[in-house]
Amino acid sequence: MKMRNPPVNSLSLEFLTELLISLEKLENDKTFRGIIITSDCPGIFSAGLDLLEMYGRDPAHCAEYWKAVQELWLRVYLSNLVVIGAINGISPAGGCLLSLSCDYRVLANNPKYAIGLNETLLGIIAPFWFKDVLVNTIGHRAAERALQLGFLFPPSDALQVGIVDQVVPEDQVQSTARSVMAQWLAIPDHARQLTKNLVRKPTADRLLQQRDADIQNFVRFISRDSIQKSLHVYLEKLKQKKG
Numbered sequence: 001m002k003m004r005n006p007p008v009n010s011l012s013l014e015f016l017t018e019l020l021i022s023l024e025k026l027e028n029d030k031t032f033r034g035i036i037i038t039s040d041c042p043g044i045f046s047a048g049l050d051l052l053e054m055y056g057r058d059p060a061h062c063a064e065y066w067k068a069v070q071e072l073w074l075r076v077y078l079s080n081l082v083v084i085g086a087i088n089g090i091s092p093a094g095g096c097l098l099s100l101s102c103d104y105r106v107l108a109n110n111p112k113y114a115i116g117l118n119e120t121l122l123g124i125i126a127p128f129w130f131k132d133v134l135v136n137t138i139g140h141r142a143a144e145r146a147l148q149l150g151f152l153f154p155p156s157d158a159l160q161v162g163i164v165d166q167v168v169p170e171d172q173v174q175s176t177a178r179s180v181m182a183q184w185l186a187i188p189d190h191a192r193q194l195t196k197n198l199v200r201k202p203t204a205d206r207l208l209q210q211r212d213a214d215i216q217n218f219v220r221f222i223s224r225d226s227i228q229k230s231l232h233v234y235l236e237k238l239k240q241k242k243g
């Protein structure tokens, strides 16, 4: 699955919906047992959630958007398919969450391809389920530092902390992902799927038990003047960097 939403593969509502539909189709087609998620945007795996879906929008829109974000996460995180991330670009925040939701992550060895939950740098916070997935992956102490400081790990650090499973030369990301897939597909599906569920369900359940409250929290938080201001400053920074 090659993500293509130029220029930066930001997860807009429309793009999230497209990803969801594609995933659903693949899940329902029993000839598919696994997917490799990668990017078609040079140098960028995904810039994360689309900031324009949360900046200057009314509460109803924010609620609809957040529901789609939850939906995609649940679908990828609990997928019966083997999901491998072939991470061929930078993946901050929501891009990192998508990577973390794969069963295995292969990152291209390019110092620009940093990965992490950098929400605090934007003046916002990673929701509890983003945090849970990071804690599950790199452990409590490393997550505590990474989340508060908004670390974006370059490949060598990413491998060391365990936020990715493998770092390989850029031209070997896809072939490595394919050989990892072969290894995972050698396991009987039912045993692997039940085991995946056993490991991941408690984390997913924490959100499933309070999806509506989580949406309301998000809408309340993102609608605050101070948060809208932070987003404005961040978006301006992105623009200035360009000019």
Ligand SMILES: CCCCCCCCC/C=C/C(=O)SCCNC(=O)CCNC(=O)[C@H](O)C(C)(C)COP(=O)(O)OP(=O)(O)OC[C@H]1O[C@@H](n2cnc3c(N)ncnc32)[C@H](O)[C@@H]1OP(=O)(O)O
Pocket (backbone or CB within 6 Å): 007, 008, 010, 044, 046, 047, 048, 049, 050, 051, 052, 090, 092, 093, 094, 095, 118, 119, 122, 124, 125, 126, 127, 217, 218, 221, 222, 235, 238, 239, 241, 242
């Ligand atoms: C209680 C509950 C609590 C809940 C609390 C709330 C929880 C929210 C959780 C949030 C999760 C997130 O994912 S927040 C998103 C985090 N993402 C980021 O910080 C990435 C920001 N982007 C970048 O750093 C860079 O754009 C990067 C990806 C490296 C690419 O750099 P480049 O130089 O190639 O490209 P740029 O010129 O910067 O970007 C090209 C254009 O894309 C836009 N763009 C870039 N990233 C964008 C993005 N994420 N959303 C929208 N638009 C984006 C830029 O503004 C430009 O727009 P034009 O100028 O118009 O062309």
